[in-house]
Amino acid sequence: MRNYNSRKRILVTGGAGFLGSHLIDRLLDRGDEVVCVDNLFTGAKRNIEHLHSHPRLEFMRHDVTFPLYIEVDQIYNLACPASPIHYRHDPVQTTKTSVHGAINMLGLAKRLRARIFQASTSEVYGDPAIHPQPESYWGNVNPIGPRSCYDEGKRCAETLFFDYYRQHNLDIRVARIFNTYGPRMHPNDGRVVSNFIVQALKGEPITIYGEGQQTRSFCYVDDLIDGIVRFVDAEPGFAGPINLGNPSEFTIRELAQQVLDIVGEKSKLVFCPLPADDPTQRKPDIALAREKLGWEPRVKLEEGLKKTVSYFEDLLLEGE
Ligand code: NAD
Ligand code: UDP
Ligand code: UDP
Numbered sequence: 512m513r514n515y516n517s518r519k520r521i522l523v524t525g526g527a528g529f530l531g532s533h534l535i536d537r538l539l540d541r542g543d544e545v546v547c548v549d550n551l552f553t554g555a556k557r558n559i560e561h562l563h564s565h566p567r568l569e570f571m572r573h574d575v576t577f578p579l580y581i582e583v584d585q586i587y588n589l590a591c592p593a594s595p596i597h598y599r600h601d602p603v604q605t606t607k608t609s610v611h612g613a614i615n616m617l618g619l620a621k622r623l624r625a626r627i628f629q630a631s632t633s634e635v636y637g638d639p640a641i642h643p644q645p646e647s648y649w650g651n652v653n654p655i656g657p658r659s660c661y662d663e664g665k666r667c668a669e670t671l672f673f674d675y676y677r678q679h680n681l682d683i684r685v686a687r688i689f690n691t692y693g694p695r696m697h698p699n700d701g702r703v704v705s706n707f708i709v710q711a712l713k714g715e716p717i718t719i720y721g722e723g724q725q726t727r728s729f730c731y732v733d734d735l736i737d738g739i740v741r742f743v744d745a746e747p748g749f750a751g752p753i754n755l756g757n758p759s760e761f762t763i764r765e766l767a768q769q770v771l772d773i774v775g776e777k778s779k780l781v782f783c784p785l786p787a788d789d790p791t792q793r794k795p796d797i798a799l800a801r802e803k804l805g806w807e808p809r810v811k812l813e814e815g816l817k818k819t820v821s822y823f824e825d826l827l828l829e830g831e
Contacts, residue, residue, distance in 0.1 A: 513542030518567075520544045520582070524575050524616060525589030527554030530630070530688075531738050533627045534587060535559060541565055546583060549740045553592045558695050564829035573646075575612035576604075579619055586627040587743070588616045591665075595786065596701035606642040610671070617675045620631055620743065620801050626682040629672050631752060634662045643760075643794040646687070646752050652743045669752065683749050686739060689756025689795045693732030693815060694822035698734040704729065706768055708816070708823045711774040721785030723764035724793045730757035731815030734808035741804045747801055756795035757808040767778030769813060 513519070521538055524549030525531040531554065536543050544567045547559060551572060562568050570691040573579060574592045592598040599604040613629065620627035631678050636644045637652030652662045675681040692704035699705075710717050761769075767780060800806045 515524070518542050518544060518545065519584040522546045522548060522581065522583040522586045522619075523589065524548045524587070524612070525554065525630070527551055527556060527570075528589065528741055529558070529693070529697065530691065530732065530735070531587075532695055533693070533732050534589070534739065535562065535568065535651035537559065537730070537736050537740060538809045539565060542725070543557065545569070546571060547582060548573045548575065548579065549590065551699050552721040553594070553597045553697060553700065554630050555697075559811075561754050563583055575615055576607045579613050581619070583623065583625060584742070585625055585743070586620050587618055587630070587739070588613065588710075589626060589630040590631070591661075593739075594700035594702045595661075598661040600759050602657075605660040607666040609668045610663075613668040613677060615667035615672045617671060617681065620681055621675065621679050621798060626684065628684040628686070628739065629668060630649045630743045631669055631685050631687045632661075632689055633754070633756065633795065634658070634802065635666050635687060636793070637662060638788065639793065642792055643758065644754065644795040646754055648798055651796050653788050657786075658788045673750070676750055683750045684743050685751035686742055686753050686755045688735065689730060689754065690727045693755070695812040696819070698823065698826060703727070703763060703766065703817070704770075704819065705823070707770040707779050708774070709780055709827070711770050711776045712820070712823055712827055716777060716781040717767045717785050719763060719767060719780050720783050720789065722782070723767065723780075725789060726760045726762050726784075726794065728757050728760045728794045729766070729812055730755070730808050731813070731818075737808045738800060738804065741806050745804065753799050754795040754797055754805065755806075756797065756798060757812075758795055758797055759793040759812060761794075761812065762780055770815060770820070773816050774812070795807070
């Protein structure tokens with residue numbers, strides 16, 4: 512537990528979101544002070560409600576596309592809608608959030624000489640032609656499609672981070688996060704794990720896009736937060752980019768079956784059109800994270816899904 516002398520004042524943008532709220536829990540638990548900045552576009556105060564009146568947490572409703580002048584020691588930049596439904600709702604704002612948001616947070620970090628973490632994404636690899644994806648792969652991204660606001664926005668943010676690193680000698684950390692799931696996912700944001708669990712719990716049909724043969728690798732949120740914090744706490748010298756995700760790969764049909772087994776439902780599967788530019792396979796190569804951080808995920812899909820199902824069960828009961 513950090514004491515008054517060792518504690519840091521840490522800015523988490525997107526802190527009321529799924530990943531941000533878990534990160535804040537972790538930072539507060541170890542004794543740091545946190546400023547949570549969020550415009551509540553996709554996040555919810557409910558995610559940090561349990562911290563209401565916590566003496567070391569401050570919440571600021573603010574949009575990162577506008578400048579921000581505050582004093583902190585470290586920055587975690589997570590602000591950005593992350594699910595296809597949300598980022599396609601206002602694609603221009605999505606690109607602005609990634610690009611202008613990165614510029615403002617990098618400007619802030621530069622003024623303060625603060626270490627800054629960027630939540631990048633496996634989407635920078637697009638529909639990958641190399642499998643699994645190592646950090647050295649440059650990706651296969653459509654620059655003008657419906658996913659481009661997110662993919663290219665995040666790619667441009669990476670460019671900005673590495674230019675501030677080279678040009679201004681900033682202490683940056685860039686992680687490419689692969690599909691992550693767990694409690695506090697938004698129940699209606701259309702991501703596959705939350706969709707399948709909510710559908711199964713309601714006894715509704717499970718919506719498989721395409722044939723369901725596309726693959727993803729799912730990381731439980733606690734593992735991911737461990738990786739992020741280890742990366743940011745490491746001594747300067749390694750800026751990334753680094754893949755953080757779980758290398759166990761499943762087809763979407765396998766995921767549907769696992770969810771149904773856990774929930775104990777026999778919902779039927781319905782097949783819907785595959786969205787444009789939907790990557791056919793995705794699996795992180797995490798050799799670098801193992802080597803540099805001594806990190807690898809521990810939570811198996813079944814175990815993580817059980818915890819997530821139990822979260823959604825409670826959430827649906829509350830809503831009744
Ligand atoms: P989320 O939607 O739950 O959280 C994003 C948060 O950012 C929300 O609270 C939202 O209100 C806030 N936000 C959006 N635009 C903002 C703006 N302009 N100003 C201030 N706040 C803003 O999503 P998440 O899953 O927690 O994702 C967090 C970050 O991690 C995102 O940057 C996302 O791209 C990245 N990421 C997530 C995953 C994943 O699987 N969850 C995978 C790869 C990358
Ligand atoms: N910025 C900010 N907070 C700060 C410092 C800068 O939001 O404490 C923003 C500001 O909008 C600026 C951007 O970050 O335009 C980039 O800052 P930088 O110093 O890199 O560039 P410049 O100020 O020359 O545009
Ligand atoms: N998917 C699906 N049914 C759903 C939601 C998603 O079959 O109800 C598929 C989607 O087409 C994609 C995969 O699941 O192939 C992961 O989708 P998600 O939106 O969670 O993440 P991303 O595509 O960004 O990896």
